[in-house]
Amino acid sequence: MRILVVEDEQAIADFVEHGLRAEGYAVTCSRDGEQGELEALSGDYGLVLLDVLLPGKNGLDVLDTIRSQHPELPVIMLTARGETDHKVQGLDRGATDYVVKPFSLEELLARIRAHLRRPDQRQAAALEAGDIELDFRTREVKRAGVDVHLTAREFELLAYLMRHPNQVLSRNQILNAVWGYDYDPGTNVLEVYVGYLRKKLARNGDPAPIETVRSAGYRLVAPRG
Ligand code: CA
Numbered sequence: 001m002r003i004l005v006v007e008d009e010q011a012i013a014d015f016v017e018h019g020l021r022a023e024g025y026a027v028t029c030s031r032d033g034e035q036g037e038l039e040a041l042s043g044d045y046g047l048v049l050l051d052v053l054l055p056g057k058n059g060l061d062v063l064d065t066i067r068s069q070h071p072e073l074p075v076i077m078l079t080a081r082g083e084t085d086h087k088v089q090g091l092d093r094g095a096t097d098y099v100v101k102p103f104s105l106e107e108l109l110a111r112i113r114a115h116l117r118r119p120d121q122r123q124a125a126a127l128e129a130g131d132i133e134l135d136f137r138t139r140e141v142k143r144a145g146v147d148v149h150l151t152a153r154e155f156e157l158l159a160y161l162m163r164h165p166n167q168v169l170s171r172n173q174i175l176n177a178v179w180g181y182d183y184d185p186g187t188n189v190l191e192v193y194v195g196y197l198r199k200k201l202a203r204n205g206d207p208a209p210i211e212t213v214r215s216a217g218y219r220l221v222a223p224r225g
Helices: 010-022 033-041 059-069 084-092 105-115 152-163 171-179 189-201
Strands: 002-006 026-030 047-051 075-080 097-101 126-129 132-135 140-143 146-148 210-213 217-220
Touching: 002 010, 002 033, 010 026, 010 105, 010 171, 026 033, 033 047, 033 059, 047 059, 047 105, 059 075, 059 084, 075 084, 075 105, 084 097, 097 105, 105 152, 105 171, 126 152, 132 152, 152 171, 152 189, 152 217, 171 189, 171 217, 189 210
Parallel strands: 002 026, 002 047, 047 075, 075 097
Antiparallel strands: 126 132, 132 140, 140 146, 210 217
């Protein structure tokens, strides 16, 4: 599955490109509206992420051209916070969906999964790690068969840890993936949320299997195989 990213802001383009590659997508980036439009029309892509304010040609005009030639191609607009107009105009002009900057990788992946039409090209709809189950379609989480109610951010954090079982994930990796590329490096939000997850996932004296790895990060421990 090849995804086209049309975004002129280097930091965002890099963040999206690395994040999507790590999830197994092939990614091509374009920094300019005109060039992005040509790429999008090539028919090589299964989905397009499209910024609005671009050099060369405005993203909304690029969207018009894509729609005239590929009415079915999923196009997710990347809109700036506060630019409600862009969001509305994008949807009016046929955008499939939008994400508001700054967005997290998990949020973006959720939108992409929702709009890739062929089931064999979707990412797993559910994850399992030991006795923890997570379902992306219903947003349900269970531990040992018992429902665990998580907030959206807790869900994203758990999903990210479960995607990489038994792997030590650094604070930066996790913050990038779950909170987005513009998090405050001094934040303790990750520690706080790991605390919430541990509490909510603990069952009958069995602690949540999220380990702190000293001066490295965190690891979700799951039986292998
Ligand atoms: Ca831009």
